[in-house]
Amino acid sequence: MRNESISLLKKLVETPGPSGHEAVIQSVVREYMAPYCDTISTDVHGNLIGAIKPDATPRVMLSAHCDEVGLMVTHIDERGFAYCSAIGGVDPCVAAGQRVLVHTADGPVTGVVGRLPVHLMEKEAMDKAPRLHELWLDIGAATRDDAATRIEIGNPVTFDVGFKQLSDGLAVGRALDDRGGIFVMLESLRLLDRKNLNTSIFAVSTVQEEIGHRGAITSTFGIAPDIGIAVDVGPATDYPTADPRKIGDFRIGAGPVLHTGPNIHAGLGHLLMKTASSRNIHYQLRAEPRGTPTDANAIQLSRAGVATALVRIPCRYLHTPVEMLSLNDLENAANLLAAFIEQLNSDTLKPGEAKS
Template sequence: MRQESFDFLQKYLNNPSPTGFEKEGQKLWLDYLKPYVDTYFVDTYGTAVGVINPDAKYKVVIEAHADEIAYFVNYITKEGYIYLRRNGGSDALIAPSKRVNIHTAKGTVKAVFGWPAIHVRKPEQEKAPNIETIFLDCGASSKQEVEEMGVHVGSVVTFEDEFTVMNNKYYVGRALDNRIGGFMIAEVARRLKEEGKQLPFGLYIVNAVQEEIGLRGAEMIAHRIQPDVAIITDVIHDTQSPMYEKKTAGDLACGKGPVITYGPAVQNNLRDLIIQTAEETETPFQRAAATRATGTDTDAFAYAGAGIASALISLPLKYMHTTVETVHQDDVDNVIKLIYETLFRIEDGHDFRYFS
């Protein structure tokens, strides 16, 4: 990976971008993308869109989501301890002993998830941590002191952990789900610009907000753009580590390539075009089967308006919704390659209908 791209990836992943509060991360992303697009816009809730060939009638979207799971301050005790509510699918099990940032109008307040020591816990306290038992300690001794720091009910809390590279092979950090996707689609736009490639349609590079609480940003922007085609990228579970059951979770692995999904929301002809592209460009890929829904922004685009030909290219990821989400560098490169190459196989006015 070129150094400028790596520097952006690191800066982008380290920036907090909790669901509903993605603004600063979206600014970083747009600043990186602007040199590679003709124009851009941002919607009311913060979804950011770069556009190439904005006057074209036929529209193709490549999309990722920008938000990370987080917490909201929900209750402050008189002693100054803080209880929380989830903002997205935050896992209370991993919280104890973690450092966090509480985001306030006065700046960032540092805190930790406290937990009783192993040799003083009572038998009834040996149950797994849950949202009712985990709490934050920000070094205050009273509710008044907490509030004087700028912390209040509704303040957003994110984990402090930052991006690292593990053994020159894996990217590790919080919020790779799915800001690594935002990075990948931005790299597609960069390649198109720097390699002087022309597309016969309008390309909309979409970084959507609020995916983690129900695909909300994608739903809004799909209705606004009303594209003809949408290629979504998100993460999917690597199932090789302990405690996965391959009979139900599938057999997917980091390092073996992008994952192409089958399911009702996935338009078959578009999916087959992506598979054909992978085969012709010798890009390794894996397959996955969804049930009623993919659980990604693919669903929001597929069922928007009169229906949009939509498909999903996923990045295998270990330890989803933890602070050590892990992806293989080769898979990142191959997702970028597969989206990029697929674009050249979509024609102006391409009709993906099954029959006519």
């Protein structure tokens, strides 16, 4: 991968943006997206929308979500310890023992998620997973009043973990869900730069996906696309205790994951697979017999329905501070997305055309 692309991914991963608090990450995405777009705007909900040839038809929407899971301060006790609710699906087991950043109006405040040490733990407690209200946030405050000079009820919290590369082209960090998808979307815009497209493109960095695809719901309604393509990460099943018998065999480094099932427009799904094959991009196929838990679901159900496709990057340890994926998969997903978009035109959705 190009050094500039690695730097972009690192910057995206290291910028915090828990659901509902995406302004900072959106400013980073805007900076990288703007050079490739004719117009760029932010809607009332905070979705960032970069458009290329906005008046052309068919209208093609790309979406990747910029928000990430996290915690939110809900209570501060008299000794200055704070308690949190989860923003999205956070496993309390992985929150315990983490260093965190509490995002306040005056900037980030460092804290830790405390838990009783093994020395003081009852034997039964050792075998039990903690629940979130049994963990506390310690910012080193002495009292509630002292804590209140630094943090407030409602402040969002993220794990204080940066981006690292491992050997063999793998990377780890928090928020690769879905900064990996944002990265793929931005890289595909770079690859399409100055290409003669037969469609308009609306590249949307959506907000609030982790709490119910809320940004995709409103942005899709506003854009009214004919075709929608969501880019997200998805669970790999190539590590201990992840059972391929449940959803299939998905490996990091084995290529982007494409989907088949009711959430995916059959013609677009077929065209994606055909495009991958013609470019020698290896892909993995996931069968999903219901709506996918991604922006693709919200996009498809917008207005009178949108022809929808989905590209996912296999990822280990989703929603933990050590999400892991392959840089090759990201690169292949971006190449596939760009090649796919380049072929779209007014005939794509005509019955029979996309399948030919």
